[in-house]
Amino acid sequence: MTLKVSDLVGGYSQIPVLKNISFEVNPHELVGLIGLNGAGKSTTIKHIIGLLEPYSGKVTIDGQTLQEDPQVYKAKLAYIPETPILYDELTLKEHLELTIMAYDLDYKEAWKKAEDLLKMFRLDKKLDWFPNNFSKGMKQKVMIISAFMTNADIYIIDEPFYGLDPLAIKKLLDLIEKAKDNGAAILMSTHILSTAQEVCDRFVMINQGKVEAEGNLKALQQKIGSNNASLSDIYFKITQGENEHE
Known part of the structure; x- marks a missing residue:
């Protein structure tokens, strides 16, 4: 099943945090939602799992929104929050x-x-x-x-590595890989870019509530014109360039 975020505008107050966010996560795929603290990662996730309602745009699982059938939508999702509940x-x-x-x-x-x-x-x-x-x-x-x-068909994982020892991190990554092999679509939010670079198939880079870049590592390297750039290099190059224009 495919998770699709389409032209999502949303947040917590009258002023939107997210500004026309669009991306998708397909079966057999781990997508890294990349950004610094405050970039909009957790806000995006809260919209996906239904804790926040979009001002405009929508989130769908195989074309179905949460509002159309909340029970079926949520049954397809498993969520690992940043702070255990x-x-x-x-x-x-x-x-x-x-x-x-x-x-x-x-x-x-x-x-x-x-x-x-x-x-x-x-x-x-x-x-x-x-x-x-x-x-x-x-x-x-x-x-x-x-x-x-x-x-679940879709896993939403928000900053999962805090508090985990190296063995537990390895076990978690093994579970993610197995779920992906079995056809799950997985979105993982993190600002630990070195780990994301190693394990994610694609990346969605968010800065100040906007998607600044999207693609696999090779596509992002081509975007900044550096075939050897790390994910960290790419993120700071893209976001610093954006900030300089503001």
Whole structure:
């Protein structure tokens, strides 16, 4: 399934943060949503998952908007937020059962997938723990497990690496690669450009609420006329050039 953002204008107040944002994410593809803090990455994601409503433009999954059928739209999405969102009164096991109910998953199949993920992230002995016993990294792992046990068609991942140790980052990237191979479309927001350069198929570069460039690394290198430029070099070249004209 294809995620498409079309001429999206939106934000939090009368003055729009996003200014005619357009891009798409296709099956079998990991797209990096690239930008510095405040560029508009998280605002874009909040529109995609339905926390914000566009002033104009639209977001569709295979041509269908959230407004047309919220339940079907959201069932196709799995979201890993930058800041883990857990309920203090629920154990890890209860969080996973809540995910099963929310996505109407087959209980046995979902638990088998969850058990594999729990072992992968070394949380299989923590099912009776409450969130206040977890470190930030452990909370982030709960978000990752909850997302990937759904077998969603589209994954939205917002700055996922904070608090994760190198082994957990490797496991997350392996899960992303497997989901992509299985046909998922994945959008990952990050400003850790070195990692994005290694793992993403394409990039959407956002600066001050606008898409400044889009394409794979080779296309972006050609755009700035440097075949050896890193993603970081490209981003700063493009955004600094834009800022100089303002």
